[in-house]
Amino acid sequence: MDTPSLRRTASAAAIIGGGLLWLAAILFMAQTAQHSAQFSRLHPWILMINVAGLVVLVGLLATKLAQLVRDWRGHVIGSRLKARMVWTFGVLATLPILLVYFFAVQFLNKGIDSWFNVEMRQSLDDALVLSRSALETRMREHLAATELIADELAAVGGEPSGLLETLRREAGALEITVATDSGRIIVVSKGLSSEVVPDEVPGEVLLQVRQGRPFVSLEPQAAGGYLVRTAVPLGSAGDPRGRLVVQALYPVAERIAALADTLQATYQQFGEKDYLRRPLKASFILTLTVVLLLSLLAAWYGAIFTAQRLVQPIQDLVKGTRAVAKGDLDTRLPLTSHDEMGFLVHSFNDMTKRLRLAREDQQRAQQAAETERANLAIILARLSTGVVSLEPDLRVRTANRAAITILGDELDGCVGRDLGAVGVEDGLLGQFAEACRARIAAGDLEWREQFTFQAGTARRILMCACTPLPGEGEGEAPGGFVLVFDDITVMLQAQREAAWGEVARRLAHEIKNPLTPIRLSAERMRHKLLPSMNEKDALLLDRGTETIVQQVEAMKEMVNAFSEYARAPRFEMADVDLNLLVTEVTDLYRAQVAGRGVTLEVQLEPALRTLVADRGRLRQLLHNLLTNAVEALEGQPGGAITVATRLGYRNGEEVAQIAVEDNGPGFQRELIGQVFDPYVTTKPRGTGLGLAIVRKIVEEHRGHVEAENRTEGGARVSIELPLNEMTGAQAARREPRRPEPRRERA
Amino acid sequence: MPAVADTRLAVSRADVDPDDGVYELNVALDLELPEDGVRAIEAGLTLRLAYETEIARVRRYLPDEGVATLVQSYELSYHALSQRYLLRNVNTGEQADYGTLQAALDRLAEVRGLPLLDASLLEPGSDYEFRVRAVLTLRTASDTLNWLLFWTDDWSATSEWYAWTHRR
Numbered sequence: 001m002d003t004p005s006l007r008r009t010a011s012a013a014a015i016i017g018g019g020l021l022w023l024a025a026i027l028f029m030a031q032t033a034q035h036s037a038q039f040s041r042l043h044p045w046i047l048m049i050n051v052a053g054l055v056v057l058v059g060l061l062a063t064k065l066a067q068l069v070r071d072w073r074g075h076v077i078g079s080r081l082k083a084r085m086v087w088t089f090g091v092l093a094t095l096p097i098l099l100v101y102f103f104a105v106q107f108l109n110k111g112i113d114s115w116f117n118v119e120m121r122q123s124l125d126d127a128l129v130l131s132r133s134a135l136e137t138r139m140r141e142h143l144a145a146t147e148l149i150a151d152e153l154a155a156v157g158g159e160p161s162g163l164l165e166t167l168r169r170e171a172g173a174l175e176i177t178v179a180t181d182s183g184r185i186i187v188v189s190k191g192l193s194s195e196v197v198p199d200e201v202p203g204e205v206l207l208q209v210r211q212g213r214p215f216v217s218l219e220p221q222a223a224g225g226y227l228v229r230t231a232v233p234l235g236s237a238g239d240p241r242g243r244l245v246v247q248a249l250y251p252v253a254e255r256i257a258a259l260a261d262t263l264q265a266t267y268q269q270f271g272e273k274d275y276l277r278r279p280l281k282a283s284f285i286l287t288l289t290v291v292l293l294l295s296l297l298a299a300w301y302g303a304i305f306t307a308q309r310l311v312q313p314i315q316d317l318v319k320g321t322r323a324v325a326k327g328d329l330d331t332r333l334p335l336t337s338h339d340e341m342g343f344l345v346h347s348f349n350d351m352t353k354r355l356r357l358a359r360e361d362q363q364r365a366q367q368a369a370e371t372e373r374a375n376l377a378i379i380l381a382r383l384s385t386g387v388v389s390l391e392p393d394l395r396v397r398t399a400n401r402a403a404i405t406i407l408g409d410e411l412d413g414c415v416g417r418d419l420g421a422v423g424v425e426d427g428l429l430g431q432f433a434e435a436c437r438a439r440i441a442a443g444d445l446e447w448r449e450q451f452t453f454q455a456g457t458a459r460r461i462l463m464c465a466c467t468p469l470p471g472e473g474e475g476e477a478p479g480g481f482v483l484v485f486d487d488i489t490v491m492l493q494a495q496r497e498a499a500w501g502e503v504a505r506r507l508a509h510e511i512k513n514p515l516t517p518i519r520l521s522a523e524r525m526r527h528k529l530l531p532s533m534n535e536k537d538a539l540l541l542d543r544g545t546e547t548i549v550q551q552v553e554a555m556k557e558m559v560n561a562f563s564e565y566a567r568a569p570r571f572e573m574a575d576v577d578l579n580l581l582v583t584e585v586t587d588l589y590r591a592q593v594a595g596r597g598v599t600l601e602v603q604l605e606p607a608l609r610t611l612v613a614d615r616g617r618l619r620q621l622l623h624n625l626l627t628n629a630v631e632a633l634e635g636q637p638g639g640a641i642t643v644a645t646r647l648g649y650r651n652g653e654e655v656a657q658i659a660v661e662d663n664g665p666g667f668q669r670e671l672i673g674q675v676f677d678p679y680v681t682t683k684p685r686g687t688g689l690g691l692a693i694v695r696k697i698v699e700e701h702r703g704h705v706e707a708e709n710r711t712e713g714g715a716r717v718s719i720e721l722p723l724n725e726m727t728g729a730q731a732a733r734r735e736p737r738r739p740e741p742r743r744e745r746a
Numbered sequence: 747m748p749a750v751a752d753t754r755l756a757v758s759r760a761d762v763d764p765d766d767g768v769y770e771l772n773v774a775l776d777l778e779l780p781e782d783g784v785r786a787i788e789a790g791l792t793l794r795l796a797y798e799t800e801i802a803r804v805r806r807y808l809p810d811e812g813v814a815t816l817v818q819s820y821e822l823s824y825h826a827l828s829q830r831y832l833l834r835n836v837n838t839g840e841q842a843d844y845g846t847l848q849a850a851l852d853r854l855a856e857v858r859g860l861p862l863l864d865a866s867l868l869e870p871g872s873d874y875e876f877r878v879r880a881v882l883t884l885r886t887a888s889d890t891l892n893w894l895l896f897w898t899d900d901w902s903a904t905s906e907w908y909a910w911t912h913r914r
Contacts, residue, residue, distance in 0.1 A: 271789040
């Protein structure tokens with residue numbers, strides 16, 4: 001058995017035991033108020049037990065009431081209901097008890113008084129007088145008989161013993177004594193039933209007889225019954241024996257004696273009770289008060305106990321409900337009864353069990369959803385494709401890392417904002433958002449399109465697809481949209497470069513081979529025919545063959561350029577002092593540019609450390625840039641070229657910056673964005689491969705290149721090369737980084 | 747209410763007489779009942795008078811040694827039918843009746859020749875303290891109503907001890 005069960009059993013046993021003891025005490029007390037000598041002796045103890053019970057009950061009640069008041073003030077759950085129930089039960093119990101008490105006291109007072117009313121007393125007194133009269137008649141007869149005996153004895157004289165016996169029998173006396181007036185017995189006549197020792201003549205009898213008066217009295221006997229004692233004087237004053245006394249004792253008939261005893265007992269009891277009327281009433285009222293007070297207190301205690309029993313399940317339910325509200329679904333209420341309250345408790349337990357099971361199911365489902373969500377988040381984070389989800393009202397719901405990488409960091413702070421309000425108008429994000437919003441707003445919910453945006457100096461090509469998310473119900477509005485896009489700028493560029501590379505390779509292969517025979521043929525023809533021709537024809541031939549040779553050389557240069565562009569790089573990585581390399585290359589051009597009236601300024605960063613690169617490729621890069629600059633300034637007075645190196649950072653990585661500027665006409669606006677494409681040139685003799693090769697070399701070194709027009713006029717090409725120590729092989733093996741688009745500004 | 751507490755109750759004289767090897771007690775009591783007591787007796791209540799006698803051997807350095815205790819009780823009641831006052835010796839059951847209350851009280855207030863103890867129980871040459879007192883209580887004729895007297899104030903009276911020393 002567990003501890004609460006033991007406690008409940010002990011409490012129940014204590015209550016039942018105490019109740020029985022209290023009931024027994026009350027019954028004993030009631031018995032003492034009746035006619036039981038045994039209980040009368042125990043009366044003080046029984047009263048003490050009842051008073052002790054009263055004190056215990058008062059103590060218990062006070063404790064319970066104090067607890068109730070504390071609970072009330074402390075706003076304990078169920079205390080108000082309990083207090084109302086206690087008050088109701090208590091009042092319901094008190095009113096009838098008080099009424100009973102009031103009427104019982106009235107009945108007691110009036111009832112006890114009615115026992116001793118005047119009529120009763122008078123009746124008893126009359127009965128007593130009547131009995132006395134009846135007995136006195138008999139007593140007078142006995143006295144007369146005694147006087148006759150005395151006369152007979154006086155007449156006979158001498159020793160009257162024989163006559164005395166005869167007279168005793170005739171008179172029916174038990175005993176006749178002749179004694180002197182001092183009490184000395186002279187002669188006695190006794191019946192067989194009387195005692196052997198003669199009854200002495202009492203003093204009061206002698207006194208009265210000496211006064212010459214006869215004596216008669218009714219005497220109760222200790223052994224029961226009555227005797228009539230009579231005494232008269234015998235003889236005259238001249239008697240030599242002195243004055244004698246004749247005493248005769250007569251029996252009273254048993255029937256009369258019994259009636260007399262009954263009357264005497266009744267009269268005595270009545271007299272006692274009449275005399276003790278006040279304490280009798282007080283004791284009855286006290287007994288009644290104690291019993292009713294015990295009943296009243298027990299009723300109040302029972303009210304508290306019952307209220308507690310009734311309220312306890314409600315308190316448990318409220319506590320359980322609060323616990324459930326706080327999320328504790330393991331709450332189990334004790335089932336204390338099998339009534340409606342027990343059914344309610346059972347239903348509550350069943351409800352919490354179902355809720356717990358439902359929550360566990362929900363937690364499992366939520367955990368699965370969270371797992372799926374985490375997996376999806378990981379997948380989305382790892383995706384190189386940008387994914388942006390939108391709310392039905394086109395507010396940005398989520399954006400994955402790739403989307404932020406493609407559209408810019410500002411997308412990170414746009415979650416929750418309307419798609420039409422994100423990004424700046426000419427920024428990539430703004431243009432992308434506006435393009436998507438326009439498509440969706442036009443009612444086109446599912447589409448796929450390639451967008452080309454000009455964001456600053458960069459041209460970006462994004463392949464974007466939009467898919468509506470399912471709504472809550474069939475046929476309802478979509479629950480949002482998902483934009484999936486990828487930056488295909490680099491891919492298209494790579495495709496284009498690959499195509500151009502193939503073209504260059506074919507050109508180099510198909511055109512370079514016939515150029516040598518053509519040149520040789522032209523030179524042979526000139527060598528063979530020129531001496532034999534006249535001056536005019538010789539001049540024509542000379543010019544013709546010269547033109548062929550020149551064009552062949554030009555084509556050869558062009559084919560070599562193509563070959564160079566298409567050729568797979570072979571890196572010879574080494575530490576390169578960029579400042580030294582720039583100095584070397586620019587020195588080669590100083591004389592050339594000076595002859596054309598162009599100034600060449602070199603600004604070097606002393607703190608720039610060496611970088612790991614292919615010196616030859618970088619030298620070619622600088623040559624191409626300087627050649628472009630020189631050619632751009634051709635025929636322009638006051639031309640100036642500036643080559644500068646700086647130390648910078650890009651994406652947290654230390655980079656070496658090279659900038660080549662000129663103050664020429666700059667790039668044509670319509671070619672901005674394509675200046676690094678092969679065969680894009682404005683020069684009449686250009687191959688259009690110079691900047692394409694520059695971009696290729698930069699990308700081979702994982703660098704970054706921008707081309708823009710300077711605000712003060714002229715063009716600027718800026719290059720950033722990482723300053724890490726990566727070798728060529730490592731660079732070749734390196735996982736291709738998402739290529740950054742070239743930035744070209746007009 | 748019964749007021750025997752106001753009874754004039756005192757042992758005025760007491761002594762013992764060795765008579766034929768037996769010590770006999772003689773006590774004279776100064777007894778006068780108040781009106782309430784008289785009325786209570788006439789109403790039917792019983793007056794019980796108990797003579798409590800104690801005998802102890804006097805020792806010099808030690809507490810006195812109890813030798814004997816005797817309680818002699820009498821009950822005085824009024825018999826309304828015969829208009830006689832009955833005096834009953836509770837110890838012996840003997841009963842006497844008197845025509846007046848005073849005659850009964852006079853008899854009650856005097857004890858003569860009450861056998862107390864055998865003289866052989868007392869050591870020769872030793873001092874013995876005798877002491878006697880009277881305890882007066884009101885009782886109902888039947889025990890059933892005695893408990894009511896619990897609720898009254900003056901239903902008993904006790905005299906002071908009357909003590910004297912006797913050398914054996």
